[in-house]
Amino acid sequence: MVSDVVSFKVRREIKRKMDRYRGEINWSEELRRFVEARIRELEARENLRRVVEELSRAGWSVPRGFATSSVREDRDSR
Secondary structure, three states: OOOOOOOOOOOHHHHHHHHHOOOOOOHHHHHHHHHHHHHHHHHHHHHHHHHHHHHHHOOOOOOOOHHHHHHHHHHHOO
């Protein structure tokens, strides 16, 4: 796996606090996981936007309030 280095600045106070927990937390791994999760979230949002655009171009539509009434119906059925 090829990797690149990414660096960023934090306030001195935050860096000192990070240093206090250096033995307990692998900050590189924590930040890597956060960035990967955030990117997955952004990609999912982008994909959803594309799907909605495609459906609207194709003439698909859902009546206003459909989601709310569907959730309510599901809750009432339990």
